[in-house]
Amino acid sequence: MSISKVRTGNVEEEESSVAFSIKPERNLLAAVLARAICDAFGSAQCDRHVVRSARQWLFGKLTPSRAFSFAWVAQHLDLDPIALQQTLRSYETNPEMIQERLSLLR
Known part of the structure; x- marks a missing residue:
């Protein structure tokens, strides 16, 4: 694990390569995926269109070049x-x- 020092103003921080891989953008994408899975498979009462929309997003045609697909x-x-x-x-x-697995997301 490499350690690099970053100077921000007068504050010196140590960050490892692991810390660089944890990004807010990645957390957002994980939350989007988790929400879709919860909506598609969860036991909570959701509107039909929410469940249908989540399932369409999860099981639709794979379009990796389309942002947020x-x-x-x-x-x-x-x-x-x-x-x-x-x-x-x-x-x-x-x-x-x-x-069982959804309970880990809640």
Whole structure:
């Protein structure tokens, strides 16, 4: 792990390469993905159009060149969109498993 020193005004901070990989933008994308999964599979009462919209986003055509599409978000989170879609589809036949995992997102 490399350590570099950054001088900001009079404050000297040490940041590791791990700290550089944790970015607010990445957290935002993770939150978008988590919200879509919760909306698509969650047990909370959601409007039908919210569930339908989330499922369309998760299971629609993969368009990695389109900003904020499912595939684009997955790739920016270093996830394989095809494998992620397959995993999410498997939860449709095993709703107990997805409920356990969704509890980790809440």
